Amino acid sequence: MADTNDNLKPASEAPSAPTRPVAATPKKAPVTKKVSFEVPVPTMPAGPSPATRSKLLNGALALLVVFGVGFGGGWLGAASHNDDGSTSVSTQKTVLTSQGNLISSIAKDVGPSVVSVDVTTQTAGSQNPFYNLYGGGSGSQTQQGAGTGMILSSDGLILTNRHVVPSGTTSVSVTLSDGTVYKDVKVIGRTNDSDSLDVAFLKIQDLKGKTLTPIKVGDSSKVAVGESVIAIGNALGQFQNTVTSGIISGYGRSVTAGDENGSSTENLDNLFQTDAAINPGNSGGPLVNLNGEVIGMNTAVAGEGAQNIGFAIPINDITGLITSxxxxxxxxxxxxxxxxxxxxxxxxxxxxxxxxxxxxxxxxxxxxxxxxxxxxxxxxxxxxxxxxxxxxxxxxxxxxxxxxxxxxxxxxxxxxxxxxxxxxxxxxxxxxxxxxxxxx
Known part of the structure; x- marks a missing residue:
């Protein structure tokens, strides 16, 4: 019989965005990451991950495929059935058109609650497992990264991924959907680097009289496989509020994630899997349902030939921290x-x-x-x-x-x-x- 340790993978327990550049700035490395334990406890090594990194899925720990109800969005309308049992094609087109219009409407409503996050980080190249991805060497180096965030309160509280604002972050700025830029944004706190819950909170210090639009928080426990979802984020660190759509492909996913060169890995568990495109730079952005409510935070994307496999932290895993x-x-x-x-x-x-x-x-x-x-x-x-x-x-x-x-x-x-x-x-x-x- 195989060694009993072979399938035993930890899901640690307590302790796992940028503002859109005014002009496309390829130097700012977009961020998309992975992490997930339970309570903060030092488990798998998880070095600082600059927002500039694009975390790629290295391998699955114990993917839990749970099939539930069918494609969710059927409530938008149903194709009518004629007496002879045939289906009205014109009604089907109406349903598809209605769904397209709904996605457009949701993106318009949610967009003002999504921000781009630009980060400057001071790192020692020899100690940063992700720095070499961007041509770094040894010694202290300055990096720029980009990710996404969600507005939680009208007075400027923002939620994002921890890896968007890694250890060594020296400055953070955010850009609203209307182009307003706020500099000197404060990092309120980050979960520990060994914590699988990849979360950080930011605060805009001076709104200059502006009132922000908080995102609507949903209930991720009600999400079903096949349900339609929309991802919004700062794709590639250059294209602010990029909107993609898809479905929930699975939930309860447990994976191991690492950087592109495999120099660092982290554990994530209880993740949503979605086929909505999650690009580098989407980290920290919302995954929303067709009610325009955030049900997950986009965090990781599978690479190396995989297509349409992205992962998001269920919002219910974060709501307690938001309240606190x-x-x-x-x-x-x-x-x-x-x-x-x-x-x-x-x-x-x-x-x-x-x-x-x-x-x-x-x-x-x-x-x-x-x-x-x-x-x-x-x-x-x-x-x-x-x-x-x-x-x-x-x-x-x-x-x-x-x-x-x-x-x-x-x-x-x-x-x-x-x-x-x-x-x-x-x-x-x-x-x-x-x-x-x-x-x-």
């Missing part, structure tokens, strides 16, 4: 302190587990790293290697609802009740969530 940042003005990531593996039928069978869904905490020896962080909330509450967390406050963990997303709804200091299967028996543990390390 709005309330406190700083980023505090709730932290459980475990590294876990999302269970599948195959993994459950391989490890002789009595349940097939949940967050499995493998032994440190199996995974080759600490899986219960010393002194962390999980250890203090008595969690053990081999435990399977099946519920958080009564809500089941499954393909569409990850441990990350459930904990993400809480704040630092909240107490949650975990349902755990240990040695075939079900127990509960109350855990007070701590604050995950963040990168400033």
């Amino acid at each position: 940042v709005k309330d406190t003005g700083k980023l505090q990531r709730p932290y459980l302190g475990v590294v876990y593996v999302p269970l599948t039928d195959d993994l459950a069978k391989q490890y002789n587990l009595s349940v097939t869904r949940g967050a499995y905490i493998p032994s440190s020896s199996d995974l080759g790293q600490t899986t219960i962080i010393d002194g962390g909330p999980a250890q203090k509450a008595g969690l053990q290697e081999g435990d399977v967390i099946t519920k958080v406050d009564g809500t089941e963990i499954n393909e569409t609802t990850s441990l990350t997303s459930l904990l993400g709804k809480h704040k630092v200091g909240d107490t949650v009740t975990l349902t755990i299967v240990r040695d075939g028996k079900t127990i509960t543990k109350d855990v007070t969530l701590g604050a995950a390390p963040t990168s400033n």
Whole structure:
């Protein structure tokens, strides 16, 4: 039998945009990235990833293909059926035309809530795994990158990916859809570089009397495979508010992502997969439904011959942080302190587990790293290697609802009740969530 470690891939637990250049500026490297754990915990190496990088999918960990309802957008209209059972072609054309008009209308409505993000980063070429992609060498170097962001509040709070504003960022500016440019934008906080939730928050310091239009936040738990979606972003760091459309191709995806030369990899889990084109520079931009609500943040794109495979972080994995940042003005990531593996039928069978869904905490020896962080909330509450967390406050963990997303709804200091299967028996543990390390 194969080594049991072969299929064991961590989905770490607590701790994973630019403004449109006035003129097309190829020197600004667009960003599209990948990352995803659960609570902040140092797991896979994840070096600073400049917004200039275009993260490409290297390989899948455990792609969970979940087929649900059919193509969503059928509500726009239905082809009429004649008495003889034939379908009216003219009605079909009307449906397609209506959908095209709807996409155009949504893009117009959402566009003002999407910004381009330009970033200048000071890096040491020899220490930056992505710098060599752009002709860098050793020593301190200045780079420019571009990505996308979403406006969260009328007073200038913006959501983007962490890799859009990497460690070493020295200046950030954003450009609104109407061309207004704001410089000296503050980085409120970034999740830790080892955190799989690839998130950062920005704040425009002086709006100069302007009131911004916040994006509408949807509920990603209601998204179904086949549902129509629209991606908006700063494609290639040059084409602001580029609009593409497609469908949700899958959800609950777990992948390993890295830079183009494979010098750095990161784990992502619980991602939406979409065939809406996500280009370098789209990182941090919204994936919206046909109600014009953001249901995901575009983060990664598959490369090397793959077509129409992009990934987005479900917005429900981020909403808890959004609330926390709005309330406190700083980023505090709730932290459980475990590294876990999302269970599948195959993994459950391989490890002789009595349940097939949940967050499995493998032994440190199996995974080759600490899986219960010393002194962390999980250890203090008595969690053990081999435990399977099946519920958080009564809500089941499954393909569409990850441990990350459930904990993400809480704040630092909240107490949650975990349902755990240990040695075939079900127990509960109350855990007070701590604050995950963040990168400033």
